[in-house]
Amino acid sequence: xxxxxxxxxxxxxxxxxxxxxxxxxxxxxxxxxxxxxxxxxxxxxxxxxxxxxxxxxxxxxxxxxxxxxxxxxxxxxxxxxxxxxxxxxxxxxxxxxxxxxxxxxxxxxxxxxxxxxxxxxxxxxxxxxxxxxxxxxxxxxxxxxxxxxxxxxxxxxxxxxxxxxxxxxxxxxxxxxxxxxxxxxxxxxxxxxxxxxxxxxxxxxxxxxxxxxxxxxxxxxxxxxxxxxxxxxxxxxxxxxxxxxxxxxxxxxxxxxxxxxxxxxxxxxxxxxxxxxxxxxxxxxxxxxxxxxxxxxxxxxxxxxxxxxxxxxxxxxxxxxxxxxxxxxxxx
Numbered sequence: 001x002x003x004x005x006x007x008x009x010x011x012x013x014x015x016x017x018x019x020x021x022x023x024x025x026x027x028x029x030x031x032x033x034x035x036x037x038x039x040x041x042x043x044x045x046x047x048x049x050x051x052x053x054x055x056x057x058x059x060x061x062x063x064x065x066x067x068x069x070x071x072x073x074x075x076x077x078x079x080x081x082x083x084x085x086x087x088x089x090x091x092x093x094x095x096x097x098x099x100x101x102x103x104x105x106x107x108x109x110x111x112x113x114x115x116x117x118x119x120x121x122x123x124x125x126x127x128x129x130x131x132x133x134x135x136x137x138x139x140x141x142x143x144x145x146x147x148x149x150x151x152x153x154x155x156x157x158x159x160x161x162x163x164x165x166x167x168x169x170x171x172x173x174x175x176x177x178x179x180x181x182x183x184x185x186x187x188x189x190x191x192x193x194x195x196x197x198x199x200x201x202x203x204x205x206x207x208x209x210x211x212x213x214x215x216x217x218x219x220x221x222x223x224x225x226x227x228x229x230x231x232x233x234x235x236x237x238x239x240x241x242x243x244x245x246x247x248x249x250x251x252x253x254x255x256x257x258x259x260x261x262x263x264x265x266x267x268x269x270x271x272x273x274x275x276x277x278x279x280x281x282x283x284x285x286x287x288x289x290x291x292x293x294x295x296x297x298x299x300x301x302x303x304x305x306x307x308x309x310x311x312x313x314x315x316x317x318x319x320x321x322x323x324x325x326x327x328x329x330x331x332x
Contacts, residue, residue, distance in 0.1 A: 035322055064120075072087055102123065146164045159171060168182065199230075219257040233248065254273065
């Protein structure tokens, strides 16, 4: 892997769509990026040629993606409550599975290490496990009392963690469907008495590569739920104890939400902020609460992903662009 210099991150490619983008993910091969938008399509982008292929099947915006590690399938979840599966590489992909999965939004998807199970969560307060081969429901995991915003499989032991709107996280034994541990992270939730509304939740979630830490991203210090006035934050947790190791924020209190988080192989964490303060990529490391670098983006960000080469990131923007950035200096 080539050396990266986060403070020299720059945009290398802009792929223009005709609607504002909502989400993005690289496929495991790194050849394609997939996006959701404010229409009913998933779009597959060839990163070399820039060619766009529309995948038709959802009846709403698409926000959730997950890829199978054992084959070339991508699973997508929409605001229509449905999950579809597709061949990620077919010339003209068509849905292979169509699941009426949740009442309300499908917020997040994750595939197990062996590719046999798909986990989903949504606005019906449920976590569900599905057989990826035939789409049959394996189990419903109940216990959350608010919308479940995110989930992830542990990279080694196969257990599952989910986190809801109110910052309540549950660690599940997927073989029994039981909760083994529960934690609450109040920094990622507030109830706004003026608007009588909750705001918060894990807008992004990622395990560290060694499985010893879990990162949750979202909004903190929120003073206005209606306008989303608050600051982006990433909570990094010690996975063994569930205790907070460090709460990452910005040196400047920029208005926004941390919509995603990833750990780079070099050990630092990357977060995307989007909102009233514009779009920013943040870079944090170790237990230093403030960033060691941040990059202003051309527009607010809604989602991002780290490429398998660990040099590029993709960012979905409301200005209809998918931007590809490199975490290193421009070539001379």
